[in-house]
Amino acid sequence: MNHSKKFIRHVLAIAISIALPTVASADAAYDALKQQVEMMQKQLAEMQKALEKQQVKVKEVEANTISRAEAKELEHHVNAASEWKDPNTLIHMSGYADIGYTDAQDEDGSFVVGAFAPIFHFQYKDMFMLESELEFEVEDDGETKVALEYLTIDWFVNDYVALVGGKFLSPLGQFRQNLHPSWINKLASAPPGFGHDGAAPVSEAGLQARGGFPLGNMRANYAVYIGNGPELVTEWNGTDFELDGIDAEGKGADRDGKKAWGGRFGLIPFAGLEFGISAATGKATVTSIEVTAGTAPALANEQARDYDVFGIDAAWQYKSFALRSEYVKSKIGRATTGASASDGGQWKSWYTQASYLFPTTKFEGVTRYTDFDSPQDARDQKQWAFGLNYLFASNVIGKITYELNDGQKGAIADDNRWLVQMAYGF
Amino acid sequence: MKTINNSSKALLATMLTVLAMAFSTTTQADGHAKPGDFTRGANVWRDNCGRCHNIRDARELRDDQWYSTAFHMRMRGGLTGQETRDVIAFLTSSNKPARKPIITDAKAPTASSKASKLSGKAVYNQTCIACHGADGKGTLPGAPDFSSAKGPLSQTDDILVKHVTDGFQSPGSPMAMPAKGGNTALTDADIRAVVKYLRSFSK
Numbered sequence: 299m300n301h302s303k304k305f306i307r308h309v310l311a312i313a314i315s316i317a318l319p320t321v322a323s324a325d326a327a328y329d330a331l332k333q334q335v336e337m338m339q340k341q342l343a344e345m346q347k348a349l350e351k352q353q354v355k356v357k358e359v360e361a362n363t364i365s366r367a368e369a370k371e372l373e374h375h376v377n378a379a380s381e382w383k384d385p386n387t388l389i390h391m392s393g394y395a396d397i398g399y400t401d402a403q404d405e406d407g408s409f410v411v412g413a414f415a416p417i418f419h420f421q422y423k424d425m426f427m428l429e430s431e432l433e434f435e436v437e438d439d440g441e442t443k444v445a446l447e448y449l450t451i452d453w454f455v456n457d458y459v460a461l462v463g464g465k466f467l468s469p470l471g472q473f474r475q476n477l478h479p480s481w482i483n484k485l486a487s488a489p490p491g492f493g494h495d496g497a498a499p500v501s502e503a504g505l506q507a508r509g510g511f512p513l514g515n516m517r518a519n520y521a522v523y524i525g526n527g528p529e530l531v532t533e534w535n536g537t538d539f540e541l542d543g544i545d546a547e548g549k550g551a552d553r554d555g556k557k558a559w560g561g562r563f564g565l566i567p568f569a570g571l572e573f574g575i576s577a578a579t580g581k582a583t584v585t586s587i588e589v590t591a592g593t594a595p596a597l598a599n600e601q602a603r604d605y606d607v608f609g610i611d612a613a614w615q616y617k618s619f620a621l622r623s624e625y626v627k628s629k630i631g632r633a634t635t636g637a638s639a640s641d642g643g644q645w646k647s648w649y650t651q652a653s654y655l656f657p658t659t660k661f662e663g664v665t666r667y668t669d670f671d672s673p674q675d676a677r678d679q680k681q682w683a684f685g686l687n688y689l690f691a692s693n694v695i696g697k698i699t700y701e702l703n704d705g706q707k708g709a710i711a712d713d714n715r716w717l718v719q720m721a722y723g724f
Numbered sequence: 725m726k727t728i729n730n731s732s733k734a735l736l737a738t739m740l741t742v743l744a745m746a747f748s749t750t751t752q753a754d755g756h757a758k759p760g761d762f763t764r765g766a767n768v769w770r771d772n773c774g775r776c777h778n779i780r781d782a783r784e785l786r787d788d789q790w791y792s793t794a795f796h797m798r799m800r801g802g803l804t805g806q807e808t809r810d811v812i813a814f815l816t817s818s819n820k821p822a823r824k825p826i827i828t829d830a831k832a833p834t835a836s837s838k839a840s841k842l843s844g845k846a847v848y849n850q851t852c853i854a855c856h857g858a859d860g861k862g863t864l865p866g867a868p869d870f871s872s873a874k875g876p877l878s879q880t881d882d883i884l885v886k887h888v889t890d891g892f893q894s895p896g897s898p899m900a901m902p903a904k905g906g907n908t909a910l911t912d913a914d915i916r917a918v919v920k921y922l923r924s925f926s927k
Contacts, residue, residue: 390792419792424805427795454795457757457805472776476800482777510802519802564802569771615774618865655865658894692778692899723777 305349309342390419393431396480398719405713411436412480412719415447427452448501448548462506462523465548468499469506469521469562470576471626472611473649481723484653484662484687486699490670490679490711491626491647497670498626498647499528499546499578499607502558517566526551527558527605529585530630532638536591539638541673544582544605544628544645554602556581562609570616576609582630584638597637604631604642618655624648643673655689662687664699679711680704693723758806762907765814766854768807770864775801779864782818782902783891790815818906844921847914851907860925866899870925877926884919885912 364372393416401407413435420428431447450464467475473492477483491497504525511518528546532539560578567573581602587594609626627646633639651666664685671678682702687695697719705711773779785793791812798808842850857863860870868876876884889912891903904910910918 388788388792390789392793392796419796421792421795424795427792427799429796429799452795452799454798454805460799462799476776479777508799508802510804510807512804521802572775613775657865660895689778692780 306342306346309345386423388419388421390421391416392419392724393417394479394481394721394723396719396721398486398717400715400717402710402715403713404710407716412721415479425454427454450506458509458511459507460509462508463504465501465503465550466506466523467501468546469508469523470560470578470607471498471562471609471624472574472613472622473624474498474500477622479723480719480721481693481695483721484651484664484697485666485683485685486697486717486719487683487701487715489624489647489649489651489666489668489683490681491645491668491672492624492649494547496647497628497645497672498609499544499628501546501548502526503548503550504557513565516568519564519566520561522559522561524557524559527554527556527580528582529553530582530603531586531588532584532597532640533588533590534592534594539587539594539640541584541630541640541643542588543672544630545586546628553585554581554583554600556583556602558582558605560607570614572611572613574609574611576607576611576626578605578607580605584633584636587638595637600636600638601633603633604629618657620653621651623650645670645672647671660689662689676706676709677711678705695721697721757809760809760811760813762810762813762817763850763854764807765810765812765817766851766906768803768811769814770854772801772803772807773797773811774865779899781893781900782815782906783900785815785819787816787819790819814906817908818902842914842917844917844919847910847918848921851905851910852918855901855905860922864899867901870922873923873926877923881916881919884922885915888915888919 393414395414396412398410398412399407400410413433415431415433417429417431419430428449428451430449433445433447435443435445437443446465448464448466450462450466453461453463455461469475471492473489478488478492480486487493494500502523502525504523506521506523506525508521509519526549528544529549531542531545533542558578558580560576560580562574562576564572564574582605583602584597584600587597606629607626608629609624611624612622614621625646625648627644629644630642632642647668647670649666649668651664653662653664655662662685664683664687666681666683666685668679668681668683670681681704683699684702685697685699687697689695697717699715699717699719701715701717703712703714769779769782794808794812794815797803797811798805803811848856855862855864855867856870857867862869870877876887879887887901889904891901893900904915
């Protein structure tokens with residue numbers, strides 16, 4: 299730019315200085331001068347054209363080259379980028395969320411805000427990882443409930459052992475620890491007995507060792523834990539106490555002073571097939587009352603009852619066909635002393651689920667059968683669930699599920715349901 | 725009651741043993757562990773990453789995100805430390821873009837214009853076999869069957885080379901094929917060679 303302006307100024311100055319002394323001369327001289335000027339004008343125009351061309355070229359070159367300053371800056375960015383790539387602490391966020399619509403036989407259909415469950419990971423080198431999942435849920439009355447699903451610090455001791463301390467998902471079975479997030483669960487609901495307050499324990503506060511190792515040509519994985527154990531809920535029906543449920547969600551304190559321990563062992567004979575066996579044992583005490591009629595007497599001197607869990611699970615995959623099955627039984631012993639002394643009970647459930655992703659489409663069909671049996675007849679449920687899913691991506695899934703429920707006549711457990719859900723794992 | 729007490733003791737003993745084991749074998753914290761390997765990692769990925777949930781796209785996350793995710797999945801799926809390092813090697817390689825360098829010198833030969841040092845078969849066995857199988861029939865949901873001349877192999881070499889180089893996902897496919905099968909070290913010539921080799925499955 300500057301160059302060309304200067305150049306034009308010079309040319310004009312020269313032209314004028316040549317032109318001035320000859321102005322007063324004769325006609326001939328005038329004509330000669332005119333010719334000269336015209337020629338010069340022509341030359342000037344040509345030069346301008348050439349200059350313009352040159353300028354376009356310069357622009358092109360400018361666009362395609364990097365100045366020293368720019369290169370310095372780039373270098374800085376590159377250095378900064380690789381610096382960030384290799385820090386001692388990595389920060390990572392993932393999680394899942396779902397929304398939907400549910401319409402049950404004897405209830406009005408409603409939009410449901412399922413859950414927003416962000417997961418935070420902070421990782422110190424390849425030695426420690428802090429894992430934490432929060433769960434936000436909007437309840438029926440519009441209140442938002444927040445729960446700490448899990449919070450652990452994992453220590454990768456070596457290639458085969460990791461020690462986990464804190465509140466963790468129960469390592470028993472496969473549904474609770476690995477399949478419950480909505481982008482993973484192929485149906486819009488948990489199998490009866492595997493949700494919260496069912497037959498399968500949800501979480502535990504304690505210490506866990508887990509890992510995997512090769513076993514000949516096979517592979518094995520394991521988890522062993524010791525924790526505070528669950529607490530029990532009893533029901534007061536106006537005349538006496540009856541066991542209502544097991545509250546097996548990681549307790550912040552061990553109110554009965556008795557620990558529970560257990561674990562799971564998984565075997566993968568070959569890729570695509572896995573068997574698991576789980577067990578836990580310990581003690582559990584009644585700590586809360588569900589009153590259905592009258593006023594309940596206060597709890598006092600509650601006896602620690604036997605608590606035992608047993609489970610088996612299996613998973614088989616072949617191409618886009620997957621079959622899963624799981625059985626779990628949680629058993630509580632009887633109490634003979636204490637205000638809420640009553641018989642024991644057992645909660646058990648099993649499900650089998652088959653799914654098939656139709657090749658070259660994004661549609662997936664799912665069928666699941668569940669049989670849940672508890673001490674309360676009104677909650678027992680046999681369920682057929684059918685689902686059709688659309689996989690926008692591996693982690694973004696639209697689901698339509700129909701539950702054909704068979705329970706006690708008149709009980710909620712007997713109502714069939716439609717569920718529509720959109721789940722996103724991020 | 726007594727049996728429970730006894731088994732509690734047994735468990736504590738087990739835990740202590742585990743701890744002792746843990747302290748004695750520090751294969752990883754001391755930095756002497758084997759580094760991750762791309763091919764083993766592709767196998768770990770194929771065998772594990774679809775066990776619990778739909779297999780995710782190998783190019784879906786940034787390297788640092790894969791790093792944390794792999795450790796998270798080590799915890800979930802009972803992977804060994806070695807399997808974790810291997811799958812990280814695979815996933816971070818799959819991320820390397822098949823991008824052109826910013827400043828190119830037209831005269832200098834680019835890496836990819838060099839002749840292939842590997843045979844198509846060698847490339848296949850090194851990089852592609854984990855997902856496409858020794859028989860070319862595919863080991864993953866979504867991987868095509870190369871034993872048939874129909875399907876993807878009905879396309880020209882040029883198209884196949886492009887799909888292998890840039891990565892490829894057909895509509896409705898549960899999983900994408902990562903660019904260069906995840907192995908950024910492959911040259912254009914390697915890819916031409918392996919595409920030729922693919923055709924031998926359908927003969």
